[in-house]
Amino acid sequence: MKPRAIVAVVAALMVLAFGSAAFAQTDCKTLMPASPWGPNDQTGATNRITPAVTKAAAAEIQEGKVIAMSYPLVDGVPLFGSRFTKTILTAVTLAPGAALGENNLTYMEDTWLSQSHVGTHLDGLGHIGRKDCYFNQTAMGKFINQNNMTKLGLEHLKPFATRGVVIDMVKVYQQANKLKTNPACKKPCLDKGTVISAADIQAGLKMYNVTLREGDIVAIHTGWGDLFEQYPAQNALYNSGEPGIGKEAAAWLISQKIVAVGTDTWAVEVIPGESPKEAFIVHQMLLTDNGIHIIENVRTDLIAGEAAATGRATFFFSMTVPKAVGMTGNFVGIEGIR
Amino acid sequence: MKDRASASSPRGRRRPHVWWVAAGLLAALLVAGALTPARAERQYVVAFANLTEEPGVTVEGTGFTGREIRESFVLAARKYPVEMVYYDNQRDDARALQNADAAIARKVDLYIQYHQGGANVAIAEKLKAAGIPILALNYPVPGAPLYTMDNLVAGRVAGEALAQFALRAWRGQPTVAAVVGNLSAVADRVPERAQGVTEALARRLPAVRVTPVDTRGNPAQVGPLLGKFLAAHPTGKLLLAATDDTTALAVKGAVETAGRVHDAAIVSHGVDRTIHGGMNDRKEIDPNNRGSIVIGSVAFYLDRYGYDVLPLAMRVLRGESVPARVTTRHTLVTAANVFIEYPPYDMN
Numbered sequence: 232m233k234p235r236a237i238v239a240v241v242a243a244l245m246v247l248a249f250g251s252a253a254f255a256q257t258d259c260k261t262l263m264p265a266s267p268w269g270p271n272d273q274t275g276a277t278n279r280i281t282p283a284v285t286k287a288a289a290a291e292i293q294e295g296k297v298i299a300m301s302y303p304l305v306d307g308v309p310l311f312g313s314r315f316t317k318t319i320l321t322a323v324t325l326a327p328g329a330a331l332g333e334n335n336l337t338y339m340e341d342t343w344l345s346q347s348h349v350g351t352h353l354d355g356l357g358h359i360g361r362k363d364c365y366f367n368q369t370a371m372g373k374f375i376n377q378n379n380m381t382k383l384g385l386e387h388l389k390p391f392a393t394r395g396v397v398i399d400m401v402k403v404y405q406q407a408n409k410l411k412t413n414p415a416c417k418k419p420c421l422d423k424g425t426v427i428s429a430a431d432i433q434a435g436l437k438m439y440n441v442t443l444r445e446g447d448i449v450a451i452h453t454g455w456g457d458l459f460e461q462y463p464a465q466n467a468l469y470n471s472g473e474p475g476i477g478k479e480a481a482a483w484l485i486s487q488k489i490v491a492v493g494t495d496t497w498a499v500e501v502i503p504g505e506s507p508k509e510a511f512i513v514h515q516m517l518l519t520d521n522g523i524h525i526i527e528n529v530r531t532d533l534i535a536g537e538a539a540a541t542g543r544a545t546f547f548f549s550m551t552v553p554k555a556v557g558m559t560g561n562f563v564g565i566e567g568i569r
Numbered sequence: 570m571k572d573r574a575s576a577s578s579p580r581g582r583r584r585p586h587v588w589w590v591a592a593g594l595l596a597a598l599l600v601a602g603a604l605t606p607a608r609a610e611r612q613y614v615v616a617f618a619n620l621t622e623e624p625g626v627t628v629e630g631t632g633f634t635g636r637e638i639r640e641s642f643v644l645a646a647r648k649y650p651v652e653m654v655y656y657d658n659q660r661d662d663a664r665a666l667q668n669a670d671a672a673i674a675r676k677v678d679l680y681i682q683y684h685q686g687g688a689n690v691a692i693a694e695k696l697k698a699a700g701i702p703i704l705a706l707n708y709p710v711p712g713a714p715l716y717t718m719d720n721l722v723a724g725r726v727a728g729e730a731l732a733q734f735a736l737r738a739w740r741g742q743p744t745v746a747a748v749v750g751n752l753s754a755v756a757d758r759v760p761e762r763a764q765g766v767t768e769a770l771a772r773r774l775p776a777v778r779v780t781p782v783d784t785r786g787n788p789a790q791v792g793p794l795l796g797k798f799l800a801a802h803p804t805g806k807l808l809l810a811a812t813d814d815t816t817a818l819a820v821k822g823a824v825e826t827a828g829r830v831h832d833a834a835i836v837s838h839g840v841d842r843t844i845h846g847g848m849n850d851r852k853e854i855d856p857n858n859r860g861s862i863v864i865g866s867v868a869f870y871l872d873r874y875g876y877d878v879l880p881l882a883m884r885v886l887r888g889e890s891v892p893a894r895v896t897t898r899h900t901l902v903t904a905a906n907v908f909i910e911y912p913p914y915d916m917n
Contacts, residue, residue: 507873508910
């Protein structure tokens with residue numbers, strides 16, 4: 232064989248060998264953008280919470296007032312279908328004669344059997360994908376076993392210690408004279424199916440003269456959480472749909488380089504969605520494509536009330552997320568500190 | 570302040586500067602035009618006069634209710650500059666005429682008429698005189714574009730699905746077929762579905778005889794009537810077309826009762842909520858139930874009418890041309906595509 236022919240054959244074999252591997256690797260690259268924080272990034276938008284961001288957010292703590300932003304996680308709160316959360320108390324030493332030692336020590340413990348996406352909870356980067364591709368072009372099929380993920384787990388996230396901004400959408404809609412509340416809400420609420428637009432969010436910011444900063448977490452008060460608080464009476468209605476952000480609003484929030492968006496609803500985005508043939512597309516926009524977290528069932532009424540009373544819509548956002556290795560999300564505790 | 574360049578330059582030499590200034594102004598205008606938001610389209614008032622809103626009553630020989638149709642307009646309208654006004658024709662000519670009068674008094678910009686009756690002619694004249702364009706839904710209104718289901722095409726899709734299944738799974742085996750449902754419901758054009766099924770089976774499986782089983786709209790009759798058919802054909806394979814989803818589930822029950830599950834394939838019409846479900850519902854057409862003998866149902870999408878009709882309405886309102894007849898895309902929905910056609914949202 233002539234040298235030129237050998238070179239041609241070798242070149243062809245190399246194209247075939249590397250070409251197929253390249254196809255396998257580029258599959259997810261065709262479906263979503265790469266992380267701006269590099270090919271190995273598993274941290275997503277919490278990369279934006281730098282020491283400078285946290286320090287600046289600390290300036291929001293002026294009165295030492297702590298406002299709860301989580302709902303109680305207890306039997307009877309709205310859950311979907313087969314989802315469950317259940318606790319079992321172990322209290323054997325309370326039985327007569329079962330106390331330990333001369334000091335009569337007794338103890339109790341809990342067994343918590345629960346799914347992770349219940350109550351006030353964080354959607355992690357492994358929660359939502361497009362086909363088998365997840366945040367940062369991760370071909371997730373290679374990174375899962377029967378117990379958890381081996382990539383994109385909650386353990387990779389940075390602490391959520393940053394500035395929070397509450398947007399009172401109820402007030403926005405009231406001021407625009409377009410609030411159509413649901414009769415089951417005891418306090419005014421946006422009705423399910425209401426599409427919150429970018430202009431609505433901007434109006435909510437303008438109401439308190441706030442400009443979003445990179446690294447902020449946005450909490451949108453829709454009033455729909457009032458139905459959560461009425462559990463279990465309004466669980467079916469609460470789960471049947473919700474007001475929420477549409478695609479255009481999501482795109483605008485993404486452009487603001489925020490870390491997370493939370494609402495007093497179960498999915499943050501409008502349900503039923505803008506197109507009946509799209510499933511949770513705002514989740515894909517935020518989480519899958521941009522690593523921006525979604526926080527669901529956030530208690531927003533108290534912080535919205537604080538904003539209304541004081542004219543200040545910003546606060547220090549403190550959220551505890553367990554270092555739950557390989558998990559797609561978890562229930563969280565959130566406090567707004569002022 | 571005096572322009573030094575213009576002061577020192579002869580007139581002829583100023584021209585290149587003029588051109589640059591002109592080009593700059595033009596560019597600025599173009600950029601400004603691109604950055605300035607397009608002028609908001611005016612808000613239209615669109616009336617939708619529904620066939621009926623009677624609670625729980627299904628329409629068009631399917632499992633969908635008039636309320637579901639109206640709700641699809643409510644949801645679809647969110648993305649258009651329209652204020653919707655809803656009327657209920659109550660399947661009544663006099664009421665339909667009153668609704669048209671109310672819409673004229675309201676000065677609506679467009680009237681979507683969903684009514685089956687002689688009043689459509691008079692309503693067309695009234696609205697034409699008032700200068701209000703009409704879109705007709707499922708039943709023609711003189712001079713108005715029509716959006717409609719096509720029962721014949723839907724039936725052919727169902728028949729084709731059964732034939733394909735038989736050719737793939739039972740080739741060469743003795744096979745009989747039945748069309749089961751409210752076959753006498755001429756007003757709902759159910760016989761057209763049966764005709765479509767029969768045509769498709771005759772084309773693909775000419776040796777297969779198709780037996781009509783008319784339940785007269787009573788699903789409770791499916792068991793006894795189909796039982797006779799099954800008893801008359803104790804061996805061989807069974808291709809069963811149900812004209813609606815409730816009937817399909819009753820047919821499945823009858824087949825199970827007769828112990829003929831391994832001999833039967835069922836295709837339905839409608840794809841209403843009784844036959845497909847969400848992530849947490851276990852319904853008959855479900856990705857986790859791929860072995861069902863109900864191999865699919867032909868979609869009618871009445872719960873999506875708003876999404877299909879409002880784009881046409883906007884074209885009418887904007888003065889664009891609209892085809893005289895637009896038909897529903899009747900897709901066969903199976904376990905393989907049900908979550909694509911009807912993505913569930915009971916998870917988060």
